[in-house]
Amino acid sequence: MKKLFLGILVVSMLAATLLGCTPKPAPVVKYKVGMVTDAGTIDDKSFNQGTWEGIQKAATDMDLDIKYLKPAGTTEAHYITEIDNLVAAGYKFIVTPGFKFETTIFAAQTKHKDSKFVLIDGSPHAGDWTSVVGNNTVSIFFAEHESGFLAGVAAAQQIKTGEFGFIGGMEIPPVQKFNWGFQQGIAYANKNFGTSITMKEENVIYEGSFERIEAGQQLAATMYDNGVKAIFAAAGGVGIGVIQEAVARAEAGKEAWVIGVDVDQYAAGIYGTKQDKSVILTSAMKYIDQAAYDMIKAEKAGTFPGGKTLTFDAKNNGIGIPKTNPNLSAEIQASVATVFAKLKDGSLVVAAVQGDLIK
Amino acid sequence: MWDIIIQIAGIIVQIFPYAIAYTIPLLITALGGLFSERSGVVNIGLEGLMVIGGFAGALTISTFQRSMPGTAIWLGLFAAFVAGALFALLHAFACVTLNANQVISGIAINMVAGALTTFLARNMTGSGNVRIRGMLRQDVPVLSEIPILGKTLFTQTYASTWVVLAILLLSAFLLYKTKFGLRLRACGEHPHAADAAGVNVYLIRYLAVMLSGAFAGLGGAIFLATVSGEFSGSAGGIGFLALAALIFGQWKPIGILGAAFFFGFATTIANVSQVIPLFSNIPSILLKTFPFVVTLVALVLFSKSSQAPRAAGEPYDKGKR
Numbered sequence: 001m002k003k004l005f006l007g008i009l010v011v012s013m014l015a016a017t018l019l020g021c022t023p024k025p026a027p028v029v030k031y032k033v034g035m036v037t038d039a040g041t042i043d044d045k046s047f048n049q050g051t052w053e054g055i056q057k058a059a060t061d062m063d064l065d066i067k068y069l070k071p072a073g074t075t076e077a078h079y080i081t082e083i084d085n086l087v088a089a090g091y092k093f094i095v096t097p098g099f100k101f102e103t104t105i106f107a108a109q110t111k112h113k114d115s116k117f118v119l120i121d122g123s124p125h126a127g128d129w130t131s132v133v134g135n136n137t138v139s140i141f142f143a144e145h146e147s148g149f150l151a152g153v154a155a156a157q158q159i160k161t162g163e164f165g166f167i168g169g170m171e172i173p174p175v176q177k178f179n180w181g182f183q184q185g186i187a188y189a190n191k192n193f194g195t196s197i198t199m200k201e202e203n204v205i206y207e208g209s210f211e212r213i214e215a216g217q218q219l220a221a222t223m224y225d226n227g228v229k230a231i232f233a234a235a236g237g238v239g240i241g242v243i244q245e246a247v248a249r250a251e252a253g254k255e256a257w258v259i260g261v262d263v264d265q266y267a268a269g270i271y272g273t274k275q276d277k278s279v280i281l282t283s284a285m286k287y288i289d290q291a292a293y294d295m296i297k298a299e300k301a302g303t304f305p306g307g308k309t310l311t312f313d314a315k316n317n318g319i320g321i322p323k324t325n326p327n328l329s330a331e332i333q334a335s336v337a338t339v340f341a342k343l344k345d346g347s348l349v350v351a352a353v354q355g356d357l358i359k
Numbered sequence: 360m361w362d363i364i365i366q367i368a369g370i371i372v373q374i375f376p377y378a379i380a381y382t383i384p385l386l387i388t389a390l391g392g393l394f395s396e397r398s399g400v401v402n403i404g405l406e407g408l409m410v411i412g413g414f415a416g417a418l419t420i421s422t423f424q425r426s427m428p429g430t431a432i433w434l435g436l437f438a439a440f441v442a443g444a445l446f447a448l449l450h451a452f453a454c455v456t457l458n459a460n461q462v463i464s465g466i467a468i469n470m471v472a473g474a475l476t477t478f479l480a481r482n483m484t485g486s487g488n489v490r491i492r493g494m495l496r497q498d499v500p501v502l503s504e505i506p507i508l509g510k511t512l513f514t515q516t517y518a519s520t521w522v523v524l525a526i527l528l529l530s531a532f533l534l535y536k537t538k539f540g541l542r543l544r545a546c547g548e549h550p551h552a553a554d555a556a557g558v559n560v561y562l563i564r565y566l567a568v569m570l571s572g573a574f575a576g577l578g579g580a581i582f583l584a585t586v587s588g589e590f591s592g593s594a595g596g597i598g599f600l601a602l603a604a605l606i607f608g609q610w611k612p613i614g615i616l617g618a619a620f621f622f623g624f625a626t627t628i629a630n631v632s633q634v635i636p637l638f639s640n641i642p643s644i645l646l647k648t649f650p651f652v653v654t655l656v657a658l659v660l661f662s663k664s665s666q667a668p669r670a671a672g673e674p675y676d677k678g679k680r
């Protein structure tokens with residue numbers, strides 16, 4: 001009898017809960033955007049961070065669900081694992097910053113046909129350099145040579161006379177183009193603004209990695225010892241070592257400048273007892289964040305340019321140097337702005353190939 | 360010929376301070392490994408312990424560098440020393456108390472350190488990379504005036520360099536001239552004999568492993584304060600290189616000094632070779648692999664007379680005969 005009573009009670013309670021429940025609106029499924037980082041960390045103050053900041057901005061503006069994954073290594077196998085993980089978790093829009101993702105995205109775009117990929121700084125290929133941009137992929141390039149050119153023009157005008165150096169990461173097209181553009185910028189300033197900046201062949205080098213901070217520091221130390229006044233460091237983590245060395249010298253009262261890369265690195269070079277000075281003369285920027293943001297926006301608006309290869313350059317404000325930097329005078333900023341305008345209207349063309357430039 | 364020698368000498372004088380900056384973290388970390396291994400516990404977790412030290416150092420320095428700029432660095436080094444010792448307790452507990460496999464425990468330390476510190480750094484500071492103001496290079500007064508030698512040894516030095524060299528001397532004294540040192544070495548050679556003589560093997564091994572953690576932590580913080588200037592969840596492989604230096608140096612303080620110096624110098628030459636016209640014709644891959652090739656050759660040559668502590672790697676089991 002007791003058991004029967006209990007049974008009835010339980011059933012009625014269950015019924016009450018079920019009936020009492022007004023059907024809730026189904027939870028809003030946010031659009032999911034994922035990212036896989038390249039070599040280095042998400043806080044690298046450079047490439048990865050720039051991309052991620054663009055995605056974060058998009059998330060605030062468009063109410064997205066975002067996530068990044070850091071591969072355990074930097075081979076194609078590591079990259080593809082993380083892309084598979086993102087896809088499996090429902091992140092069907094994936095941004096991958098870095099030239100090194102080229103072959104990975106080539107594989108991923110056919111493997112995950114219902115996902116969309118944004119490849120920054122590269123074009124998918126099977127390892128044979130014949131680019132195949134799938135309908136679900138956008139390949140984005142930046143005019144690094146134009147960015148390096150502007151930085152060269154600005155830095156040369158500020159320092160006026162002396163030697164400059166260049167430290168690159170791996171010897172890959174985006175880094176090489178920074179170097180070539182930078183050298184052309186210096187030559188342009190020497191010719192048109194009466195500066196006399198020189199670059200010796202031994203002071204233009206590629207370290208060979210994006211991670212080895214200590215190598216960057218030692219290379220920079222040797223260059224500064226040999227009389228170089230400013231180093232353009234397009235080298236990720238290696239560049240952090242360069243900045244560190246310049247800061248150490250500036251703290252000791254010696255002249256040492258660094259030209260930053262990818263994002264405005266001013267804050268990375270801050271020194272002085274009041275923390276009010278920086279060794280970063282200017283930065284050769286690529287608006288990576290803007291590129292990531294634009295692609296997400298296009299996807300949300302249904303105009304994802306799948307299958308296309310886009311170039312961000314001076315014409316569409318995809319590159320430039322920071323608008324403000326206390327180390328550059330207002331006249332120099334104005335002069336750079338004129339040069340930028342010339343790049344924009346096409347009356348000035350920067351070569352994206354080596355030609356007779358150093359390395 | 361003569362002018363090439365003079366050029367090379369000039370280059371050596373020039374890069375010497377930078378080679379030392381890289382050698383010192385390597386040296387102190389290898390010295391930590393020495394204490395652990397001489398007591399009979401293999402510690403391949405040095406890299407991870409360096410990361411822990413770097414994290415503790417970065418956090419302390421970035422907290423105090425505004426209020427007390429000069430002392431913040433030393434506080435950071437001390438914090439790294441303590442944090443390294445505490446984290447090494449995990450290794451000691453696994454290897455000494457639980458008789459776990461020492462290699463596996465070391466690998467676990469390496470894996471957990473990078474992930475844990477990055478996670479903590481992101482939560483505590485908002486970024487996985489913590490930037491600090493590094494230590495300043497200074498010329499030693501008077502001594503730096505000595506021709507050639509003064510410029511090589513006493514210019515552009517970090518205060519931490521002298522501290523580490525003092526620790527090295529002190530360690531050599533501790534190992535070879537004190538009761539504690541004798542007991543520690545006995546535990547690494549024949550723990551049963553040491554136990555029979557009334558030595559508490561467990562206690563000695565605990566202390567030795569903690570000391571190794573403390574030194575590795577210090578190494579990580581020195582690397583942070585002098586070379587990298589930024590904590591990023593890795594120690595650049597110096598912990599593993601320190602293990603090689605330990606073996607190459609035949610588990611002796613003076614040997615380690617030589618080995619660390621050799622690695623530091625060879626690595627620096629490889630790094631800067633591209634900027635030096637004299638070396639730029641040599642493929643940098645040759646220079647970069649040079650120290651490791653020499654290590655392999657040396658290991659082959661010395662393998663017969665290798666003096667690894669006999670009980671290193673074996674958990675101490677009282678009941679075993």
